[in-house]
Every structure is written in C-alpha cells, then in structure tokens.
Amino acid sequence: MEKSILDISVSSLLILYAIAGFVLLVYHYLKLNLFRDLLTALLRMTLQLTVAGFILVYIFNINSFWLILIVFIFMASFAGHTILKKSKLAIPGFFPKIFITVFLNGAVITSFFLYVIVQPDPWYDARYFIPIAGMALGNSMNACALALDRFFDSIKNNPKYVETILVLGGTKFESVKSFFSNSIRSACLPIITNMSGVGLVFLPGMMTGQILSGTDPVVAVKYQIAIMIIITASVTFASLFSLFFAYKSVFDSKDRLKGELFE
Numbered sequence: 001m002e003k004s005i006l007d008i009s010v011s012s013l014l015i016l017y018a019i020a021g022f023v024l025l026v027y028h029y030l031k032l033n034l035f036r037d038l039l040t041a042l043l044r045m046t047l048q049l050t051v052a053g054f055i056l057v058y059i060f061n062i063n064s065f066w067l068i069l070i071v072f073i074f075m076a077s078f079a080g081h082t083i084l085k086k087s088k089l090a091i092p093g094f095f096p097k098i099f100i101t102v103f104l105n106g107a108v109i110t111s112f113f114l115y116v117i118v119q120p121d122p123w124y125d126a127r128y129f130i131p132i133a134g135m136a137l138g139n140s141m142n143a144c145a146l147a148l149d150r151f152f153d154s155i156k157n158n159p160k161y162v163e164t165i166l167v168l169g170g171t172k173f174e175s176v177k178s179f180f181s182n183s184i185r186s187a188c189l190p191i192i193t194n195m196s197g198v199g200l201v202f203l204p205g206m207m208t209g210q211i212l213s214g215t216d217p218v219v220a221v222k223y224q225i226a227i228m229i230i231i232t233a234s235v236t237f238a239s240l241f242s243l244f245f246a247y248k249s250v251f252d253s254k255d256r257l258k259g260e261l262f263e
Contacts, residue, residue, distance in 0.1 A: 005213040017042075059126050068126050072133055076103040079141040083242070086145035089152065097245040102144065105238045106137045113230050132227070135206070139191060139231045140238035147187035147239040148246055154179035155250060159257060172251050180243055187239040191232050198228065 020042055027034045059067060080099040110133040115123045155162060155176060165175035173180070198204055199221075203211075206227055210220040252258055 056126075056130065059130070063122075063126050065122075065124050068124055068129055071130060072107065073103070075133065075137055076106060079106075079137045082141055083144045083148065087148040087152070089148060089246075091246070091249045094245070094249060098144065098242055101241045101245065102137060102140055102238060105140060105234060105241065106133055109136050109230055109234045109237075113226065117226055131206075132230070135227065135231060136234040140234050143187035143191070143235040143239045144242040146190075147183040147243055150186045151176075151179055151183040151243055151246055152250075154182065155257070162257060166255060172255055173247065176247055176250070180247060183243055184236070184239050188232070188236055191228075191235050195228050195232065198224070204228070 020038075024035055024038055027038060059071060076099060079102045080095055083098055083102070084095060110129060111123075113132055114120060114125075114128055118128060120128050158179075162175040166172070194204075204224055204227075207220045207224040210223060211217055250258055
C-alpha cells in the first residue's frame with residue numbers, strides 16, 4: 001500500500017486563502033472583533049510554517065543529536081513563555097521552573113517513546129523526535145496554561161477559604177488541595193474527551209497524515225493509540241509539576257497568601 005501523498009498546488013492554496021478571506025469578511029460584517037486576530041494568525045501561521053518547513057529539511061538531512069537538542073530547547077523555551085503569557089502569571093522567577101517542567105517532561109516522554117516503543121535508528125532520528133516532541137510539548141503547553149489559570153483564579157476568588165483552612169491548622173497544600181485537583185482535572189479533561197471520540201467522531205491529525213501518505217491503516221492505528229497514551233501522560237505530569245511549583249509560589253515565608261499575586 002505504498003503511495004506517495006498528493007501534493008497541494010500553489011493555486012489550490014490560494015483558493016484556501018480566498019476562503020479564509022471570506023471568513024474575515026464575515027467577522028468584519030458581524031463586528032465580532034476577530035478580524036485582526038484571524039488575519040494576524042493567518043500571516044503568522046504562513047510565515048512560521050514556511051520557515052519551519054525549510055529548517056526541518058535541513059535538520060532531517062543533518063540528523064545531528066546536538067542540533068535536535070538545540071531545536072528542542074528552543075521549542076521548550078517558547079512553550080514556557082507561552083504558558084506564562086496565556087495564564088497571565090506574574091510570579092518573579094517562575095519561568096525557569098516552568099521551563100524545566102516542560103523540558104524534562106517532554107524529553108523523558110519523547111525519549112521513552114522512541115527508545116523503547118518505536119526504536120528508530122538512531123533513536124533520536126529527527127523525523128521521529130521533532131514531531132513527537134512537538135505533540136508532547138504542544139499539548140502540555142495548553143494543559144499547563146489551563147491548569148495554572150484555573151488554579152490562580154480559584155485562589156483569587158476564594159481567598160477567605162484558603163485563609164480559614166490555614167487558621168484552623170491546615171497545611172498550605174490542604175488549603176489549596178481542592179483547587180489543585182480541579183485544575184488538573186480541567187487540564188486533562190480535553191485529552192480524555194478526545195481519546196473517547198477518536199476513531200468514531202474524528203480521525204486525529206497524525207493518523208490522517210499517515211493514511212494520506214500511504215501507511216497501512218493498521219500501522220497508523222497503532223501509532224495513534226501510542227501517541228494518545230503518550231500525550232495523556234505528558235499532559236498529566238506537566239500539569240501536576242507546574243501546579244506543584246505554582247502552589248509553592250503563592251505563599252510567603254509565614255504561610256500567608258501573597259496578596260500582590262492576586263490583585
């Protein structure tokens with residue numbers, strides 16, 4: 001079943017951009033305040049993917065461990081920055097902690113998947129490592145941002161609850177335990193929901209891409225099952241450790257909430 005994937009011509013892409021232009025007109029007509037957001041997103045997507053495509057061609061040809069590591073560090077750094085931006089956190093010195101979280105989580109999950117499960121030669125083969133790492137980091141990034149945003153909003157809206165638990169002799173963790181658990185649940189629920197609907201409601205991007213490129217559907221299914229499990233683990237552990245660092249950062253040396261973080 002070896003068939004090369006059909007290429008999309010430039011003229012076909014222009015047709016798709018025309019459709020996007022029509023969507024922009026709809027946004028403008030309905031005054032949804034999304035015109036500039038979508039236009040900016042389209043331009044950024046086009047530029048970023050074009051540049052990424054040329055860079056990946058170079059990386060795949062070189063296939064150097066150190067070059068792949070540099071790319072992964074850059075990806076993890078950008079993910080950490082995006083997490084802080086999306087969750088609107090202003091905790092001094094928190095970036096190194098969130099970077100270490102996403103970097104180690106992504107590195108361990110991806111390395112295990114490739115070295116133990118897929119076993120390419122070499123195990124860090126760029127054609128496998130970068131896409132898998134990208135999926136792990138991307139999903140972890142969204143989950144961490146969601147978890148942190150939910151966690152800090154919960155504390156901000158319920159400071160008296162936290163203070164009451166502390167006054168009654170509870171520990172710092174006990175005072176935020178319910179917020180901690182609910183935040184992890186919120187972060188993990190989307191991937192669990194996707195896992196429930198995969199194969200019946202939709203075919204995931206990786207599986208679709210493999211099938212389009214001529215891969216045996218059975219092989220594509222096995223890869224997708226493995227990827228879904230890996231992403232679920234990545235989302236869970238990244239959310240868990242990011243919240244652990246966050247909860248440590250919301251109290252001062254006298255076990256009181258840092259009011260400046262919730263103003």
